[in-house]
Amino acid sequence: MYGWLWRKLPGGTGGKTAWTVLIAAVIAAALWFGVFPWLQLHVPVDGSAING
Amino acid sequence: MPVTKRYYSTTLGDHLVDTGKPVRTVIRGLGQLLVTIGAMTLLFVAYLIWGTALRAGDAQHQLSNELNNEWPAAGAAGHAGAPAPRPDLIHLVTGQPFAFIRIPAFGAHWRFTIIQGTALAQLNVSPGHVPGTQLPGQVGNFAVAGHRVTAGNPFWSLPSLQNGALVYIDTKASTYIYQVTGQRAVWPADTAVLDPVPGHPWQRATERMITLITCDPAWTGTHRVIVTGVLVSAAARSSAPAAAAAR
Numbered sequence: 001m002y003g004w005l006w007r008k009l010p011g012g013t014g015g016k017t018a019w020t021v022l023i024a025a026v027i028a029a030a031l032w033f034g035v036f037p038w039l040q041l042h043v044p045v046d047g048s049a050i051n052g
Numbered sequence: 053m054p055v056t057k058r059y060y061s062t063t064l065g066d067h068l069v070d071t072g073k074p075v076r077t078v079i080r081g082l083g084q085l086l087v088t089i090g091a092m093t094l095l096f097v098a099y100l101i102w103g104t105a106l107r108a109g110d111a112q113h114q115l116s117n118e119l120n121n122e123w124p125a126a127g128a129a130g131h132a133g134a135p136a137p138r139p140d141l142i143h144l145v146t147g148q149p150f151a152f153i154r155i156p157a158f159g160a161h162w163r164f165t166i167i168q169g170t171a172l173a174q175l176n177v178s179p180g181h182v183p184g185t186q187l188p189g190q191v192g193n194f195a196v197a198g199h200r201v202t203a204g205n206p207f208w209s210l211p212s213l214q215n216g217a218l219v220y221i222d223t224k225a226s227t228y229i230y231q232v233t234g235q236r237a238v239w240p241a242d243t244a245v246l247d248p249v250p251g252h253p254w255q256r257a258t259e260r261m262i263t264l265i266t267c268d269p270a271w272t273g274t275h276r277v278i279v280t281g282v283l284v285s286a287a288a289r290s291s292a293p294a295a296a297a298a299r
Contacts, residue, residue: 001084028095036099037107040202041172045100047240047273048207048266049170049197050182 100202104176108203111177115149115165123224123289142187142223144168151188153179153196154220157213164206166221170197179206182265185246188221189228189286192248192257197265207266211235211277219262219281227289230262230281237268237275245278259283 009016142150149165156162170180179198186192198207213232221228238245245265248257260283268277 001081001088003080031092031095032099032103036096036103039096040100040104040176044273045271046199046201046267048175048199048276049180050195050238050240050243050246050265050276050278 104202105204108177108206112165112204115167115178116152116163119149119152119165119224141225144181144183144187146183147174149178150181150223152220152222154222155213155217156220157217158209164198166196175199176203178203182246185263186248186257188223188262189226189260189283191260193246193250193261193263194221195246195263195265200266200268200270207264208270210264210266210279211268213264213279218284219264221262222289225289227285227287228283229285231284232279232281235277235279237277240273240276242276250280 006016006020009019011019144150146169147167149167151166152163153166154163165178167174167178167180168183170182174180175197176199179196181187182195182197185195188194198210199205200207200210213235215232215234217232219230219232221230244251244253245263247253247255249255249259250261250263262281262283264279264281265276267273268275
């Protein structure tokens with residue numbers, strides 16, 4: 001998976017590294033601001049209300 | 053330090069390369085997938101600890117400002133500490149703040165808003181008033197739930213609250229002081245603790261109670277710990293805006 005990605009990325013080692021960091025940052029941001037807030041509503045990490 | 057390199061013997065090696073390559077590709081892919089999932093899980097844990105706290109912190113700031121802008125400065129209506137001038141007229145809107153909770157035992161600056169509702173959408177930004185329970189100062193049971201972990205851990209220290217500790221509730225007109233009388237662990241579905249007279253749904257309430265609710269043990273949804281208290285004082289609001297300035 002990562003080997004394939006590394007081969008597909010353009011540029012030399014420096015360019016590939018820059019692309020890798022950029023892609024990782026975009027994915028992390030999507031998770032942090034999009035997926036996690038949604039996921040948190042569905043994972044019972046802290047049930048604090050009382051409901052029948 | 054000698055570096056040992058291992059070469060496969062030609063026949064065996066060729067054989068291994070030929071049939072082993074797809075297998076190794078699959079295993080490598082699986083390994084990378086697991087590492088990726090692990091990294092994402094760690095990121096999610098980081099989000100639960102810091103991300104939710106940041107979000108709730110922003111929300112608290114906004115909600116506090118909302119109340120402070122809406123409320124006249126303490127003492128404008130009557131002098132601070134005077135008897136509560138009139139019954140509080142509180143308009144409840146889900147997600148909207150209507151009071152502050154202060155617990156000096158948690159620190160001089162420990163203060164959160166109380167908003168209406170206890171769905172996750174509300175608890176993620178502020179402790180919430182359990183719909184259907186009484187309002188601050190009323191005869192019956194004023195129930196407030198809050199996260200123990202995530203969202204800035206508002207009720208993290210709730211189980212350490214000792215009997216006799218004071219809980220301050222500031223509303224637009226009044227400051228109500230409750231004194232803690234006990235705590236216990238209950239099941240999440242134990243709605244009897246929310247009754248005006250807890251455990252006696254048909255009894256007419258005579259006491260003015262508060263019930264604070266959070267999860268127990270921390271990081272789970274299996275139990276709840278509740279802290280109960282009774283009203284010991286009601287007076288014109290004294291100190292919420294001052295505390296806000298100190299924030």
